[in-house]
Amino acid sequence: MQTTTFNGTTVNLAGTQINVGDKAPSVIATGTDLNDVEIGGAKDKIQLIITVPSLDTATCASETRRFNMDVNNLEICETTVVSMDLPFASERFCSTEGIENLTVASDYIDKEVSKAYGVLMDDNKLKGLSARAVFVVDRSGHVVYKEIVREVTDEPNYEAALDAIKEAR
DSSP: OOEEEETTEEEEEESOOOOTTSBOOOEEEEETTSOEEEESSOOSSEEEEEEOSOTTSHHHHHHHHHHHHHTTTOTTEEEEEEESSOHHHHHHHHHHHTOOSSEEEEOTTTOHHHHHTTOEEOSSTTTTSBOOEEEEEOTTSBEEEEEEOSBTTSOOOHHHHHHHHHHHO
16 A cells, blocks of 8 residues: 655555556546546646645645746646645635646545545545645656655655656657
């Protein structure tokens, strides 16, 4: 079973463990406008799929702002940040923070994204939230990069994710 930690305590992750080389599952999350957002599968662009516990934390907000800047000039990439926040809260976050270069989606209904990608925190105080993780999916729908951040309160390796996007071109 895949794990992460929260303040040093092990947190088990539920769902299907996805690894580099696997097909990225095609799943649906809810956009800030309450419309479906399709994540994964084969697409005409490289996908950067980011899961975070909640945009209402300093680390998640910082990560989303950073990826929003980093992907600004990457027209080859479709970036989606998925959290368990309600779409209304996500919309408020995006408008307040000027998030315009990526899609923010919610997994609050069925936790479909978190289960399909194996990042649903299954115990501890964060049970039911998504772990902090980054997946890069090539155009054929295969995972070419995966990082489940070891400590959920830490930020991911931005450079490695961006390098994986460039290599997937």
